[in-house]
Amino acid sequence: MNRAALLILADGRFPAGGHAHSGGAEEAVTAGCVRDVASLEEFCRGRLSTSGLVAAGLAAAAATGYDPLLLEEAADARTAAPALRNASRKLGRQLLRAVRTAWPCTELDALATARPRGAHQPVVLGVAAHCAGLTPLDAAYVAAYESISGPATATVRLLRLDPFDITAVLARLGPEIDHVATAATEAAQRVHTEGPAVLPADSAPLLDIIAERHALRPARLFAS
Template sequence: MTNLTTLLALSDSRLPTGGHVHSGGVEEAVTSGLVRDLPTLHAYLRRRISTHGLVTASLAAAVHRGILPAAAGERGDAETDARTPAPAARAASRAQGRGLVRLARRVWPAEDWAALGATPHLAVAAGAVGRAGGLTPEHTALSVVYTTMTGSATAAQRLLALDPGDVAAVTFGLSELCEQTAGEAAEELADLSDPLLDVLAQRHLDRERPLFAS
């Protein structure tokens, strides 16, 4: 039976993996005027789920299944690099992957986490963690897609001083898209990219005193 409690824990925003300091491009989108209210946040989240969320979740599911080896320097790492054009986005992915593995070492100490290297991509770490936690590849993909959405939604809530209830309603409204995207991600590797998200990631590096790391 799938460990649904583990799935819930991995999807919890309180998980101490460092994800709370990453906005997924929302900080730069707010600064640029692309995200300014609930409708534009909704549009941004849909786009992020359908592009970045799909790709990251598909990589995580492939690592979970063993299709992509998770060890440092092997295909999981290389395939993620190839699907993450922006250097800033690659750095953010590795920072979050490092945080997830740091937690995983405490929760599943019997696993060989050292094989992933010091800074694995988030997708690689998520796939390895999903397998160690007894999830199905589909649920590993769902946890990645869900946190891709909620991380950006929470950041926008803070940056725009939005009503938490309104933001939660937006995320509930995107639940079907999250399910569909996770299902697609679990079937095969996705290789699309989103130039806008890449530009936002790079531009964020030039900001003075940003609230978020990405």
């Protein structure tokens, strides 16, 4: 088990393109939903328990070695907003480029060939974790953490919030990250016998709405 790979994948400096995306935080700030540290924490908590859980389940399932193309279909079914599908595939394409360099393997090559315009980011993450010698739980942890670390970090630029306060938010949400990663992995362990329908499919309609609004905004700091 390559624990160093877990640190590399979860590192915000890993060249996977996440720095260009706010995970909906920019539009939430524009709409007045996120105004300060307290409202940011609530936003992250909601995102973690919905889209974060879904991403963690997909990543964990891919890390078990389950067919990534079937998981691609499952990701499509769980991503209603076209803007979010587009963002996920952009991030997946960039992540795939990075992980193929870091951990070359035939599974990543096959996914790149099958999805030249980009696969969904959680699916790529799970395949990468599998190739790097990580467990499904590891993949779920990375996906869950990324679902809130990106939006939280973006608010430093958007609202000039104190980075120390942002770190405290992520720390307070630690037990909830544990819960999401564990639940996602438990579901993923059943995917080989029950199919992708067993994976989490929690929805976040507000995230869908703000993603579509953000995609139409002519001037924006982040891509999503």
